[in-house]
Amino acid sequence: MIGKLDAELQLHSDALRLRGQRQEMIASNLANADTPNYKAVDFKFADALRQAVGGQGPSSPSTLARTAVGHMNSDGSRSGSAPTQVLYRTPTQASVDGNTVDVDVERAQFADNAVRYEASLRFLNGKLKTLLSAIQSQ
Amino acid sequence: MSLSKIFDISGSAVSAQSQRLNVVASNLANVDSVADADGKTYRARQVVFQAQSVGQPNQAADNGTAGVKVAGIVEDQSPLRTVFNPQHPMANEQGYVEMPNVNVVEEMVNMIAASRSYQNNVEVMNTAKSLLLKTLQLGS
Numbered sequence: 001m002i003g004k005l006d007a008e009l010q011l012h013s014d015a016l017r018l019r020g021q022r023q024e025m026i027a028s029n030l031a032n033a034d035t036p037n038y039k040a041v042d043f044k045f046a047d048a049l050r051q052a053v054g055g056q057g058p059s060s061p062s063t064l065a066r067t068a069v070g071h072m073n074s075d076g077s078r079s080g081s082a083p084t085q086v087l088y089r090t091p092t093q094a095s096v097d098g099n100t101v102d103v104d105v106e107r108a109q110f111a112d113n114a115v116r117y118e119a120s121l122r123f124l125n126g127k128l129k130t131l132l133s134a135i136q137s138q
Numbered sequence: 139m140s141l142s143k144i145f146d147i148s149g150s151a152v153s154a155q156s157q158r159l160n161v162v163a164s165n166l167a168n169v170d171s172v173a174d175a176d177g178k179t180y181r182a183r184q185v186v187f188q189a190q191s192v193g194q195p196n197q198a199a200d201n202g203t204a205g206v207k208v209a210g211i212v213e214d215q216s217p218l219r220t221v222f223n224p225q226h227p228m229a230n231e232q233g234y235v236e237m238p239n240v241n242v243v244e245e246m247v248n249m250i251a252a253s254r255s256y257q258n259n260v261e262v263m264n265t266a267k268s269l270l271l272k273t274l275q276l277g278s
Contacts, residue, residue, distance in 0.1 A: 016273075020140040023269070027144040027262050028203040031151030033255055034158075035187040041202040086202035103258065114265050121272055128277045 008131065012124040014052040018045060019117040025086075026110045029101050037098035040089040040106065141273070143203065144266040146192040148259040150205030155256040157208050158185045162249045169240045172228045180238040182214040182245075214239055 025041055032038040091100035161183050171180040188209035216239050224233035 017140065023266065024140050024143050024147065024203050027266065028147045028205065030258055030262055031147045031206050032187075032189050032204060033258070034155075034251070035189050035206055038189050038204070043202075107258070110262065110265065114269060117269055118272065121269075121276065125276060132277075 005131065009124065009127055011053055012120050012127065015049055015120045016117065016124060018048050018052060019113060019120055023110070023113050023117060026106055026113060029089075029106045030103065030110065033099070033101045033103050033106070035099060038101065039099075040091075040101045041086050042089055042109070043086055141266055141270050143192060145263060147203060147205045148263045148266070150190065150192065150207060151259040152256055152263075154185070154187055154206040154208050155252050155259065158187075158252045159249065159256070161185050161211060162245050162252065165240045165245050166242065166249075168238055169242060171238055172226075172235060179218055179236045180240075181218070182238065182240045183211050184214060186210050186212060 022043065022045060025043065029040045029042075089100055089102075089105075092102060092105075094100055165182050168174075168180040174180050186209045187206050189204040190207040192203065192205040218239050219237040220234045221237050222233055223229055223235045226235045229235050
C-alpha cells in the first residue's frame, strides 16, 4: 500500500524537484549576468523528467546497478539524483566579455519555471487531498 | 533542498553588486581628488566579477550552478586628465595639475547597471521565498 502511495506521488514530486533544480540554475544565470566569460546554463526538463520517472534516459537503454554511494553510474556521472547533462545556452546577442547571459530570456524563463513549479505543487496538493479524503471515510 | 540554494546564489550576487555600487560611489566622490593617502592622484577603480561555486567545497556535483564573487578591484591605468592651473599647489613645472581619470558618464551607467542587477537578484530571491513558503504549506 505504501508503495502504491509512493507511486501515486512519484511523478509530481520528481517534477517538483527538477523544477527546483532548474529554478536554481536560472537564478545562477541571473546572478552571473555581469560576470565576464560566464556561460548561461540550462537543462532539458522533458528529458530530465523522463529519466527520473522511467529510470533511464532516451540514450541509455541499460544501466548498471549501483550498490554503494561512491559507485558511478554506467554513463560516467556520479550522483544518482543528478539531472541530465547541463547544456549551454546558444547566445543570440553575445557580449564582448564572453558572457552569454541574456537577462530578458532568463527572467522570462524564471517566471515561467516559477509558475510551473507552483502548478506541480498544486497537482501534488490535489493528490494529497484526494488520498486524505479517501482514508478519512466521511 | 535545492530551492534554498537560490538564497546563497542570489545573495552572493547582491553583495557583489553592492560592492560594485560602493566602488562607483567612491569613484564619483573622488572625481576631483588630486591626491589620495599616498599623495598620488586618485585613479578610477573597477570591480572584477568571477563565478564561484556555492555550498560545500568538496561537493563535486555542482549541477552547473554558480554564485558570484568579487575577484578583485583594479585601478584604471588610462592617462590622467590634465588641467592647466598654475596657482594650484599640486601643479607641475608647466602649470598642469593631474586630475583623476574618472569618467562621470561611465560611472553613472555603471551605477544604473549595478542597481538593475541588484533589483533582479532581489526579485529572484522574493520568488524563491514565496515558492518555498508555498512548498512548506504542502498538504495542509
